[in-house]
Amino acid sequence: MIGLWSVPLLFALPLSLGILSLLVVPKWRPRLIFLGLPLLAAASLDVLAGLATVGPTVYRLGDWAAPLGINLVVDGLAVGMILMTTLVTSLCALYAWVYLRDHPSSTTFFWPLLWFLWAGMNGIWLAEDIFNLYVGLEVMGLAAVGMVALRATPQALAAAMRYLLAALLGSLAYLLGVALLYGAYGTLSMAGLQEAATNNATTQVALALIILGLLLKTALFPLHAWLPPAHGGALTPVSALLSALVIKASFYILMRLWLVLGPEVTPEFTAQFLGVLGAGAVFYGGWMAWRQHHLKQLVAYSTVAQIGYLFLFFPLVTNTGPEAARLAWDGTLMMLIAHALAKAALFLSAGNLILAVGSPQISHLVGISRFRPMSLFSFGLAGVSLMGLPPSGGFTGKWLLLHSAILSGQWWWLIVLFLGGLLSAAYIFKVFRMSFREGPQIDRSVTPPLTLDVTALILASVAILIGLTAHLPLHWLRMGSVFGVG
Amino acid sequence: MIVRVVMAGLLSLGVTVALGWAVLDRPAPVENLPDRVASAMPESGVEHPVTAVLLNFRSYDTLLEIAVLLLAVVVALALREAQPDRPEQMGLDNPLLRAVMAWLLPLILVVAGFLLWAGSYQPGGAFQAGSVLAAAGVLLRLAGGNLGWLDNAALLRAGLALGLLTFIGIGMVVMLPGVPFLTYPDAHAGTLILVIELTLTLSIGLTLLSLFRLNPPYADDPADARTQGAPKP
Amino acid sequence: MSGAISGYLVFAWSGVLLFGLGLFGFIVHRHLLRRLLAFNIMGSGSFLVLVGLAQDGRGVDHVPHAMVITGIVVAVASTALALVVFRRWYRASGRTDLPEDT
């Protein structure tokens, strides 16, 4: 069986390491990454190898077939997300290993939380069972809340509390949707639901509840209020993980369930409505990002904006013909992955700039270009992808979405793509203008350790490179989906 | 304020009506899971269906759920360390209560043991037994009992970790013949589940108890209460 | 038997109402403890819907029973986590609600 060991290791290993990191002395907690990262990278690559040779498979936990047991789905989409998670989390972990040295020892609880977060995310990517997804969401969500609270300042606690309330409300709405679906169809397996689901009020209400719950967790405008304080106020590696990966998990579930239930059940206006909310997010988030005075708040609002692009998936994939739908799928996933890489890079390099000037204010960045060119370079590379300039992943994603919009005759989304890019350019250049301005403000800066700069640079470079070599990952991502060849 | 009440009222009314509509309009299900559970029971290693679902058919859910519980403790530990407290003073230290506790405690432990053992063929199991254990601890503490051994961080954490580590360990060891994660061999399923439940009971009891204990205690004088200062409005 | 079956449905309906009530409380209240109470009531509501709907017309189904036990444990873990954060927040700020909510 393909991935017999590597598939369960993807969540069992981080869980075990999470527990282990509680048992060792605080000084040793970070060092477990040197055991965990190589093993998880190996497991992720093994799963990819299995996908490339055998194609998509189903992993039957406990050897029970769904719907009695819980199955895991190892298709292109899941494997793609797993690899993305492994790359981003590993680099953030290396960053945190250095970054947290100067923080109080209570922040070493970052490590158990990190492992649990990782286990939760991998659990979600692999899940095929809608109740199992609920538990996975809780593992990931509570770990994320804990990470936000880690700083233990009043601001951090308030942000964590707000985040927790949003996450809990979202989970409950999701759970109620699951309850309705189980009541109506007697199964929790997505494959079973796809077969059984018909168009009736129960499915529609259940889907509406699930969508609402997941929108809240994804922080789509106008349900985004919890995000900027949580993402902008957390420790830098936490901000990067939350913005790059955690909010993607709830979007991912939405995407999967939409393809399972959506097209038959939902009226087209639901899809258009989600697209409109996405457009709202792009404009509002971009505008708010531009208005921020704190660097990390700017980056956090940029996340609010970038989430919006992902939601163009729904109008572009629903009743639009196979070619446009496939382009929408490709484009959305490219945007998702590019944003994960670029946003992690942006947060990490923003953290480096803040370390360098010792202030979170954008206005204090005056003249920093002379001292920290490398941090600024990573920030710029990541910015290129966020703005959607060639040859970045962000560009490829937008290009694919643009084609999909033209093919399906929904030209209005082009305005969103275009204006959204301009807004991103505005807030990225706001930071640059300040950095290149010569002023009296600083004549020296702190030099952050090299690891911090290198991890940010790697992430930013991959965000660019993935745009150049988009063909192969997109081919893999389609495997096992309705858009795949085999 | 009134706007909020009206908005909340409309929203929750809308949700309720939609839910009611969903309940009324639901189709008759095609799938019959209870039948599947019934026919798989002989292979599950236990006789009580809920235990079979929790610890065999859908044991992966249970595994993740234990992780959720642990997470709450991790956050509590982290925040406690971020703002260290004085050694806590708690409990009523009432001799009568203590006397009652001396009788009650063994009884509670017996109940916990029974619930755990009963779980394989009738209602009960690790979660119920674990929460009874935790209840015993809470009562003991309210009575001013000494739970000092819980302050031994290493011991406490080992106890917390035991359940999940055993669960994952057994899930992995059974894979050696080349079967998927958590596939118990039919002959040993009952024993393995019992071992998992036993360790889970201990860990769940400790976890729930720590959630109670790890809340920041009462500060003795207000002066040291504000370690962080109020945020600026 | 028919009496028992409609009994299941009664609880599903109670669950619907409880969810609605809880949602109302969750939105209206600002006191964080009250919002947590509302959250727990909503949770109980959805558990009732889960079991009540699944058993209506079909008889006892043990799968949702196991799911609800999982759900209860998750709910208590979330509540406990929320209380830990809440106490720290109260201790640091002296407030029982969140700052931006007025």
Place this chain on the structure above:
Amino acid sequence: MPWLDLFLGFTLCVTAGLALIARDMFRAVIMFIVFGLLMAVAWVRLQAPDIALAEAAIGAGLTGVLLLDTLGYLRRPFGSRVDNQDDRS
């Protein structure tokens, strides 16, 4: 008609409502614990004794104790400005 179930469902909603609107926070928590115990009875009626046990022990018991414990904590004044906006929101 399952009168007993109807009555129980009605009582559940009433106690939940009382827990949500009670002026006094302490009373709200007590109402919530009563609600949890009634839920346990409801689970028995739904032929789910396992959930009934878990609900009584965890849902009502432990959550209740945690909430009461927190209430005790709130009675202590922390910070200079303990708002008196109190429990009514």
